Amino acid sequence: MKFTTVLLSLFLFVTLISCGGETTETAAAETAPEEQGMTCDALTTQYDEQEGKEITIKAISWGTSNTASGDIYLNLGDKALTGMQQAKVVVVFSAEQEAEAKSAAKDAEVTIKATVGESKYGAIYLTNPVIQ
Numbered sequence: 001m002k003f004t005t006v007l008l009s010l011f012l013f014v015t016l017i018s019c020g021g022e023t024t025e026t027a028a029a030e031t032a033p034e035e036q037g038m039t040c041d042a043l044t045t046q047y048d049e050q051e052g053k054e055i056t057i058k059a060i061s062w063g064t065s066n067t068a069s070g071d072i073y074l075n076l077g078d079k080a081l082t083g084m085q086q087a088k089v090v091v092v093f094s095a096e097q098e099a100e101a102k103s104a105a106k107d108a109e110v111t112i113k114a115t116v117g118e119s120k121y122g123a124i125y126l127t128n129p130v131i132q
Contacts, residue, residue, distance in 0.1 A: 037111050040078045040089045047124055050116045057126070058111045061104040062087055070095035072102070074129075080107045091126045092117070100131055 037058030043050060062075035071094060075087035091112055093101035104110045114126035 040076055043116070043124060044088050047116070047119055051119075052116060054113060054115050054128075055126075056111060056113045056132070057089065058109065059089065061106055061108050061110050063106040064101055064104070072098055074101050074104055074110075074112075076110070076112075086122055088123055089126065090123045091129045093129060097129075104131060 037056040038046075038050075040057070040059050043055070043057060057076065059076035059078060060080055062077050062081040065073045065075070067073060071092055074091040074093060076089040076091060077085070077087060091101075091114060111132045112126070112129050113132055114129035117125040117127045119125070
């Protein structure tokens with residue numbers, strides 16, 4: 001009787017351990033979306049959690065605009081720009097990065113690594129950008 005109880009307990013223990021463990025394939029699948037890049041919509045909904053962090057964003061370029069301070073703004077969206085819309089994500093390039101900023105052609109998909117900055121005037125500003 002004692003042997004049967006020990007054997008049954010051992011079987012139950014092994015079954016529970018094998019079913020509850022996380023495999024490395026599961027962990028790799030969970031981190032994969034972050035490597036692919038966020039969308040503009042995902043960034044706007046997760047702004048509070050992402051503020052101050054470095055992210056990778058994959059979006060469509062809506063073109064660039066120059067500012068009076070010399071910075072270049074690259075406007076991003078999840079779909080190609082049609083009509084008049086306000087960009088929800090703006091990437092701020094310094095004047096020294098003008099060539100890099102203008103290398104993103106309008107309506108082309110771009111992947112950018114940058115730091116999530118402030119949110120003002122209805123847009124999220126990304127700083128310290130690097131086009132990948």
